[in-house]
Amino acid sequence: MKTSAKQVALFIVVGCAAALVHLSVVVMLVEHARFHPLAANFVGWLAAVGVSFGGHHWLTFKSAQPSDRSVPVAARRFVTISACGFAVNQATYALALHWSAVRYDWLLMWVLVMVAVATFLASRSWAFRDSARR
Numbered sequence: 001m002k003t004s005a006k007q008v009a010l011f012i013v014v015g016c017a018a019a020l021v022h023l024s025v026v027v028m029l030v031e032h033a034r035f036h037p038l039a040a041n042f043v044g045w046l047a048a049v050g051v052s053f054g055g056h057h058w059l060t061f062k063s064a065q066p067s068d069r070s071v072p073v074a075a076r077r078f079v080t081i082s083a084c085g086f087a088v089n090q091a092t093y094a095l096a097l098h099w100s101a102v103r104y105d106w107l108l109m110w111v112l113v114m115v116a117v118a119t120f121l122a123s124r125s126w127a128f129r130d131s132a133r134r
Contacts, residue, residue, distance in 0.1 A: 003124060007060060011120050014055030017128075022048035027105055037104040041093055045086045053078050061128030077127035085115045093105045 022044040029040035057074055089111050096107045 003073050007124075008120075010060040011051075011056070011123075014052060014060055015116050016118075017055060018048040018052035019116070022112065023105065023108060026108060030104060037097060037108070038090065038094055041090060041108065042086075045082075045089070049079065049082050052082065056123060056128065061123065074128055078123060081119060081122045081127050085119045088118070090114045 013025060021042075025044035025047045026037065026040040029035035029043060030037055035043070053075060056078065056103075057071065092114070093108060093111045096102070098110065100107060
């Protein structure tokens with residue numbers, strides 16, 4: 001399965017948009033609503049998953065032969081991957097918050113970048129595997 005530079009670039013653009021939503025929600029909840037960073041992280045993930053799926057479905061892994069059936073199948077697969085990624089994100093973030101003196105927002109940025117690589121590989125090879133590769 002060949003990955004093009006364009007596909008990687010689109011993944012980065014969509015991922016940055018979703019990460020910005022995720023991080024913005026976390027910072028707003030922690031700073032203004034006094035949420036614990038881990039609770040805010042869950043809400044941030046919920047806010048970002050739609051941005052991520054939409055961008056990846058219609059841009060990064062866009063199918064040359066779209067069908068009405070492809071959206072629900074890809075959505076189920078993508079949410080599964082995203083939820084697994086979030087579980088790794090949350091566990092890593094919890095450990096980092098516990099063991100590090102680094103600010104919560106900087107730790108979250110680091111965790112989001114780490115999980116993004118695994119998400120790309122799983123999305124390309126499973127969630128959107130029936131999509132045309134560019």
